[in-house]
Amino acid sequence: MYRHALVIGKFYPPHAGHHHLVRSAAEVAERVTVVVMASAAESIPLADRVSWMRDTHAVDETVTVTGVVCDAPMDLDSQPVWAAQVACMRAAVRRVTAVPVDAVVSSEKYGDELAQWFSATHVSVDPARVTHPVSGTDCRADLPARWDDLAAPARAGLTTRIVVLGAESTGTTTVSRALAERLRGRGGVWARTGWVSEYGRQATVDKLDHLRRERPDASMDDLVWTGDDFAHIAAEQTRLEEAAARAGSPVLICDTDAFATTVWERRYLGEFAGHAVAPERRALYLLTDHDGVPFVQDGIRDGEHLRADMTRWFEDALTATDRSWVLLTGTLDERVQLAERVVDQVLRVNTTFADPL
Structure with a gap:
């Protein structure tokens, strides 16, 4: 056993071979x-x-992960470049421990020389990439084809998230489900495209059922909403979304999200009260317009008279927070077609990576 092993990499992105x-x-x-x-x-x-x-390595108790930005060029024949690269490595190691490195573990040909810079032993692991025949270059070149070579945290982080949101009875569930089915129909990794339902709706039904156990004649108008209610709904919506992102395809379709919950909190509690918290992560929003969609009362909806205001609130909130959004109008088929075009467009962007140095 060595006392302290060092593993260096770009992990761009991290894949099965890295792990x-x-x-x-x-x-x-x-x-x-x-x-x-x-x-x-x-x-x-x-x-x-x-x-x-x-x-990914949280269960590996002896493993510590740290990072450093290094813009030194790559040149294995230059001693000054080696010195610049190793200086960044040493600084990164010092952030987490003072224990000297006595082993450098790598799959690279330059492992022997890197180990010499640390006065350590090079431990070579599967240099031919037989156990896991994958590289970061492979993943960047065709992310969907290499999706299963990524661990769940990386998949969740690289998933393109499409959130369908809008006022009541504007087709968010219908559009989001239809969009997910179209993507699944492409087969391959896309067949696992996830769809996340609106937790707030279930929470509303549960809240009303609970009240009716005490007052059988209770209606939606009798419900009293609190900041804690919206905080819980937002947190659970995010939990469901994160779980789906870890298990699905490179795209995830969500029927609302925690950000939408913050807008609904405004509807019921006044100005944005801040109880519902939306995580800072990249998503593209599809806003279903109320115009041209008949209102259907299902027993828990407020009413048609609020839909125009809610649409504007969503537009303003999305814009104020610099979120990317696209308004869906027209027939159901036209809305789904536009949604699919938007997904393909954003996927091309999100699965294209800049070349490393």
């Missing part, structure tokens, strides 16, 4: 430091890669 390397290091060393090295040229933020690696 095999880290776990192999944990088998030969008492402690392992993983240094994620990113450059300004790359399009996955360092913080995301560190977070995904930490989440």
Whole structure:
């Protein structure tokens, strides 16, 4: 057993081969430091890669993950470049431990020389990539084809999230379900495209049922909403979304999200009260217009007279928070067709990565 093993990588993105390397290091060393090295040229933020690696290796108690931004060029024949790269590595290691590195674990040909810079032993792991024949280059070149080579945290982070939201009885559920079915019909990895239902609706039904156990004649007008209600709905909506993102395809369709809950909180409690919290993550929003959609009262909806105001509130809230959104109008088929075009457009962007240095 070595005392302290070092694993270096871009993890751009982290994949099964990377995780095999880290776990192999944990088998030969008492402690392992993983240094994620990113450059300004790359399009996955360092913080995301560190977070995904930490989440994936949370069960590996001897593994510590840290990161550093390094914009030194790549040149294995230049000693000054080696010195610049290693300086960043050493600084990253010092952030988490003072224990000297005595083993460098890698699958790269340059592993021997890197180990010499640390006066350590090089432990080579599967240099031919037989156990996991995948590379970061492969993943960046065709992310959907390599989707199953990613661990759940990276999949969740790289999933393109499409949120359908809108006023009551404007077709958010119908459109989002139809969109998910169209994507599943493409087959392959897309067959696992997830659809996340609106938890707030179920919470409303449960709240009304609970009240009717005490007052059988109670109606929606008798419900009293609190900040805690909206905080719970937003948190549960986010939990359901995150679970689906970890298990689905490269795109996830959501019938509302925690951000929409903040707008509904305004509807029931006045100005944005801040109890419902929306996570900071990238999504594209499809807003279903109320115009041209007949209102259907299902027993828990407020009424048609509020729909125009709610549509404007969503437009204003989406714009004020710099969220990307597209208004869906026309017939159901026209709305779904536009939604599918938007998904394909954003997928092309989200699955294209900048070249590393």
